[in-house]
Amino acid sequence: MMRRLLPLLAVALLALQLAGCGAGNDRSTASSPGADAEASQSASPSHNHAVPAPSPSAGQPTLSSEHSESPRVSEEKSALHDAAKDVVEALRDRDLKRLAGWIDGERGLRFSPYAHLDAKSGLVFKAGQLPSFRDADKLEWGVYDGSGEPISLTFRDYFEKFVYDQDFADAPDMNENKLKGKGNSAYNGQEVYPGSSFVEFHYPGFDDKLEGQDWESLILTFVPSGRDWRLCAVTHAQWTI
Template sequence: MMRRLLPLLAAVLLALQLGGCGAGAGNDSNAAPSPSSNTEAPLAASPSGSPTAARPEPSASESPSASAPAESVRPEDPEAALLNAAKEVVGALRDRDLKRLASWIDPELGVRFSPYAHMDEKNDLVFKPEKLPTFKDAEALTWGSYDGSGEPIELTFRDYFEKFVYDQDFAEAPDVTANKLLGTGNTPFNGKELYPGSSFVEFHFPGFDDKLEGHDWESLVLVFVPSGDQWRLCAVVHSQWTI
């Protein structure tokens, strides 16, 4: 019986020895490490030859070709800028805001007040921004001559303003035009001749009484001169049917 077990025991011992040798080989410190998911990204050569860390490809949202080009900014249309300036001025006149009005007056030319479409270069009153009269001024000034009679127009600034500047609600005028007059009569408008390079905006009422067939039309004409990229007020002209 004992003789039969000896070969079996020898086989078991041999198997245990061979298994121990295999485990030792697996723990050998000189063996090459296996790849791991925690290893750093490989280095890629830069154009200069020095290694640089590999960078991921940009996504579609990060790619320069995927971003839309910036929209170009268009300069404001000159006529639109002129109309905007005129609306600001007529708003100041409506509100009787002389401080706001003065801020639009050309500092060199001042602002001319004309009771009729044809401006009188010699006799019209012209005021620099800092010299603009106030509604409290009691002194009567001569603003020209009445159409027809030729009598002098002698009024305080307040009275002149109410009769020859804002006698209608021109801010709500039904017709507003730039560099084109709707109200015309036998008194020609001479703004372009008096102020070369100027532009104007007309606030026009075609009439108020149907029986008068439009002969009672009225306009407020604001004349502007360019100043850099802005417009400056140089004349406030009242226009109506004249004899």
């Protein structure tokens, strides 16, 4: 009797074991999504941490506020440029009335035949005192470079030799607060007029054989007046001995 029951008991035990394994697999399968989600969360970056921006490469320039030009500085430079253009055109047109409108009321207008301004003996004119092109009187404008002889000329003759002897309104170079034309006579306008700015109209030369020694410049010196500029010096510059 027992021998007959043993096979049946063995089959029953085997069935119970198989059923238990199936239930265990089901529980394992049911718990796997949570584990996968936890693993996924720990592997992915947290949304609370910002991703750092890439740093610029060595070859990529960066704009520094230190080097950027403020709107006020840009406005002043534009006003200086416009003032210089209007003055040089007035000189080209020999329009003394237009020129007088730019003269600084306090300092007047100084004429200098060379880059170095003579602050002691140079001629200075107020707006209403500019000579006429018709004046026959000769004035002492300084001394000639090299000889030291006095420059004694009428206003017309001085203008044609030491102001507008070239078409400076059409000069190839226009420079603000820097000079291309430099010789033995150094420009000292900003020493004579502290706080001033200047504009140079420059010809690098006319005869290739002279290798630039025949350069000429017209330098207009301005002093600030509020948001505007006023003319205080007209300077002729050229190669000097």
